[in-house]
Amino acid sequence: MNRDNTYQIANGLGFTFSSAGEGNYTSSPEMFISDVAARGESLLRAESRLYSLTRTWVRANAQLLRPDGLSSSSKDLSPIGLRFLLSICLIAQDSDPAPKRWNSLIRSLSESIGRDVIYLYPRNYPQDRTDEFLRGAGIHYRRVAFQDNRKFRDLRWIIERNPWIRNRVLMTVSARADIYTYLSIHSDAKEKDICDELGVGKSSFYSIKKSFDLIRLAHG
Amino acid sequence: MSIDVNHVLERLNEYLKQESVSAHFVTCGGALIYLSGHGGRVTQDVDVLEGFTKALQKASESVAKELNLGEDWLNPFVEVYVEHFPPGWRDRVDLVREFSNLEVFGVSRQDLISNKLKAFMDRDFDKEDLLLMKITRGEFDKAVSFVKSFKDFDVVNQLDIDILRGDIFDE
Numbered sequence: 001m002n003r004d005n006t007y008q009i010a011n012g013l014g015f016t017f018s019s020a021g022e023g024n025y026t027s028s029p030e031m032f033i034s035d036v037a038a039r040g041e042s043l044l045r046a047e048s049r050l051y052s053l054t055r056t057w058v059r060a061n062a063q064l065l066r067p068d069g070l071s072s073s074s075k076d077l078s079p080i081g082l083r084f085l086l087s088i089c090l091i092a093q094d095s096d097p098a099p100k101r102w103n104s105l106i107r108s109l110s111e112s113i114g115r116d117v118i119y120l121y122p123r124n125y126p127q128d129r130t131d132e133f134l135r136g137a138g139i140h141y142r143r144v145a146f147q148d149n150r151k152f153r154d155l156r157w158i159i160e161r162n163p164w165i166r167n168r169v170l171m172t173v174s175a176r177a178d179i180y181t182y183l184s185i186h187s188d189a190k191e192k193d194i195c196d197e198l199g200v201g202k203s204s205f206y207s208i209k210k211s212f213d214l215i216r217l218a219h220g
Numbered sequence: 221m222s223i224d225v226n227h228v229l230e231r232l233n234e235y236l237k238q239e240s241v242s243a244h245f246v247t248c249g250g251a252l253i254y255l256s257g258h259g260g261r262v263t264q265d266v267d268v269l270e271g272f273t274k275a276l277q278k279a280s281e282s283v284a285k286e287l288n289l290g291e292d293w294l295n296p297f298v299e300v301y302v303e304h305f306p307p308g309w310r311d312r313v314d315l316v317r318e319f320s321n322l323e324v325f326g327v328s329r330q331d332l333i334s335n336k337l338k339a340f341m342d343r344d345f346d347k348e349d350l351l352l353m354k355i356t357r358g359e360f361d362k363a364v365s366f367v368k369s370f371k372d373f374d375v376v377n378q379l380d381i382d383i384l385r386g387d388i389f390d391e
Binding site for chain 2: 016017044045046048049051052121122124125126129142143144145147148150151
């Protein structure tokens with residue numbers, strides 16, 4: 001995902017980056033979050049606003065995310081990218097009404113990064129002034145504030161425009177909803193691409209694709 | 221959601237004109253950064269540091285209704301942070317937009333920078349505004365002197381400033 005695309009995908013999720021124009025709805029929220037995490041240290045330097053806004057968005061919308069989708073979309077992340085992803089997952093777990101959904105992914109990410117601490121701020125910076133979510137991901141850095149929720153469009157706007165979110169609301173947050181969305185956007189997509197990107201097995205894919213083809217037939 | 225600052229000020233002026241009243245206020249924050257020529261800076265409100273009169277409030281409610289904005293898009297609550305601006309800021313405000321019935325003043329560039337540095341003490345993302353404004357070392361140093369004048373300034377804040385200086389000036 002190139003940089004401009006990331007900001008367009010963000011606008012499709014209700015962010016309001018004026019320089020990015022209209023929203024782009026071609027990627028799942030998890031692909032977006034993984035792409036943000038992939039930026040690594042730049043999230044605390046030149047793109048601190050993107051990071052704080054993404055954390056804020058995740059805190060407000062954790063219940064609409066798929067941890068298994070993040071597991072799949074994060075497989076190519078660098079070690080530092082995994083840490084930033086973990087920090088975001090910790091925020092999601094903290095605000096999700098069903099926090100146990102995140103246990104497996106958080107455990108897996110924690111095992112991947114190990115017990116080392118990366119110091120992106122001086123070691124003598126007091127622990128109680130560091131960011132708790134970055135700390136949980138083994139990154140020592142000062143506190144990163146959340147932003148005002150008014151910086152985002154409301155959920156109704158997002159549901160009206162973003163098929164990923166709309167279909168998750170309609171069909172529950174599930175691989176089923178995402179396969180339907182993916183096929184709606186990329187009708188010629190190959191099975192391997194879909195399964196890899198969405199983190200679903202072949203049998204789930206074929207079962208849902210069959211339903212999707214029937215619906216398409218029924219609607220002409 | 222973000223607002224079109226120029227457009228909302230134009231509409232505000234129209235409603236003041238309809239009521240045959242005039243108003244002026246002092247703004248700061250993201251809206252002022254936008255009005256100062258940094259068009260990419262998004263904001264969800266226009267801060268009113270001083271001058272939030274009943275006439276302005278009534279006009280802002282009309283704009284909110286017309287454009288389907290939150291009722292506090294014209295935000296008077298930032299008045300409580302007036303001490304987070306250097307003393308004498310009132311004498312240094314600049315006229316940034318002028319309409320038939322509305323004058324919008326902004327705190328001076330230096331005062332805005334000083335305020336943003338103060339905000340950075342609590343909110344890491346304010347650093348981006350300081351980067352966006354391409355502040356000079358002189359401006360940064362003046363802002364640091366202001367921030368150090370607060371009683372709660374401590375060694376940890378000094379560390380934040382030292383690191384920020386390195387980030388901004390690539391040291």
